[in-house]
Amino acid sequence: MTATLEINQISFNYGPKKALDKVTFAIKPGFNVLLGPNGAGKSTLISLLTRLTKVDSGNILCDGFDLEKETAKVMRLFGVVFQQSTLDLDLSIKQNLVYHGALHGLSAKQSLSNVMPLLEEFELSSRLGDKVRSLNGGHRRRVELVRALLHKPKVLLLDEASVGLDNPSRHMIINYLRQCVRQEGLAVLWTTHLLDEINASDYLIMLNQGRVAQQGQVSTLLAQYAVNDVQALYAALTDAFAFNKI
C-alpha cells in the first residue's frame, strides 16, 4: 500500500534557530504516533502540515497531491485537532459544527447527519444547543474531535490532543480513534509526549531536536532495542540520540 502522507526533507527555522532539520517520514492508514519531548518540533510540523506556516524547504504529499501546489485537494483530506482549543466559545456546539461543515461545502443538515452517531457515542447529542463556554475540557475536546471528523477526512492530525484531559476522557478519545483506524482505514497522526498512549501495533516516529531520531513499528523497535515496554524504548532512543548513535 502506498503512503497516505509523505513528508520529504522538511526543514524550518525560527530565525537563527533550526526547528526542523530535513524531517522525512511517511504514514499509512493506521495509528501513527509522533513522539518527542517538548520543543522537539511536533507542533511546528503540524503547523507546516496545516499550512499555517510555510515550509523553508522540502515537500509534503498527501495521497500523491503536493500540499503547496494542490492545497485545496490536500486540505480536504485533513482533519485536525490542534493543541490549543479552536472552538468558538460564544457559539453552541451545533453552530461550531455547522460552521466547520460550511467551510468544507456541507449544508447544516448534511454536517449534522454526518456526525450524529459520533455525537451520541460521545454523549453530546442532547447538548447541541449548549454554548461551548459551558463545557468542561473533556467535552470540548470531544467536540473538536467530532468536528475534525465531520467532513470525513482521510488523515487525522492531532497535536497533543490529550493534554489536560483526565484519564477517562483520554482513553475514550484514543479508543475511539483506534476503532476508526480499524473500521474506516483512517490514517491518524497522533503527536504526544505521553508514553502510555502508545501501543505495540502503532507506527512510531520519534522526533528529537527537530530531527527524526527513529521510526518504525513499535513492536519492531522493542525487539530491535531489546526492551520490554515503551518507557524503556523511549529511554533507549533518547540515549542513542544523545550519544549520536542515531
Place this chain on the structure above:
Amino acid sequence: MNLSHYYVAFLGIVSRELHRFFQQRTRLLSALIRPLLWLVVFAAGFRAALGVSIMEPYGTYITYQTYITPGLCCMIILFNGMQSSLSMVYDREMGSMKVLLMSPLPRPFLLFCKVFATALLSLIQVYIFLALAQLVDVEIDFMGYITAIPAVFLIALFLGALGLMLSNLIKQLENFAGVMNFVIFPMFFLSSALYPLWKMKEASLWLYWICHYNPFSYCVELLRFALYEQANTDTLMVLIPITCVVVVLALASFSPKSGGRR
C-alpha cells in the same frame, strides 16, 4: 470545488459573524450608545455654536443634528471595522482563526467573506441608528434610506478591509488602544463628520488640507449625499479605487500569525 461550495462557505462565515454579534448584546448596545450620545448630547450643546448655513446637499437650513448624522453613521462603520480587526486578533489568539484557514477554499476568498460580513453588520447597526435618530427630529426621506444602502456598504467594505490590514499589525489584544488613538480618533476628528470643511479652512489652512485628503471625509460626504438621494461622483471616484486597493492589500498582506512569518 464547485460554486455551491463557495456559496455554502460564504453563508457559513456570514451567519457565524451574525450569530456572534447578536449574542454579544453589549457590543450592539455600545455601538449605538456612542453615536447616540453625540447626536443627543453633543449636538444639543453645540448646535448654537456650530450653526450650519445652507450647503449641498441640503436645500435649506438644517439642524446640527441633521448635519452630523452621516458622520455618526460613518463613525459606527469605522468602529465596527476596527472592532472586526480586534475580533481577528482575538480569533488568532484564541485559535479559532485556524478553523477558517484550514478550509480548502482560497484564503483571499475566506477573508473577503469576513470583510463582507463586517460590512453587513455595519449596515445593520447604521440602520438601527438611523431609526433611533428620527426620535431627535433627523428627517430623511424614505428613498434616502434606500439610496444610502450602497454607500454604507461601500464605506463598510473600505473600513472593514482597513481593519483587516490593521489586524496584521496588532500583535496583542492589548494594543487595541493604539488603534483608538492613532486610527479611529484622527480619522474621525480630521474629517467633515462634525463640521463642514469650509469652517475648518477658516480656522486653519493646514488642518483643512489634512481633512480634505482624509479618506474618511469622502466616506462622510458620500453618505451625506446618498441620504438625500444624490450620488456624489467626486467622492465615488476617490472611494471606489481606494476601496479596491485596500481590499486587495488587506487580503494579500494577511498573515495567519501576527508579527510572524507568512
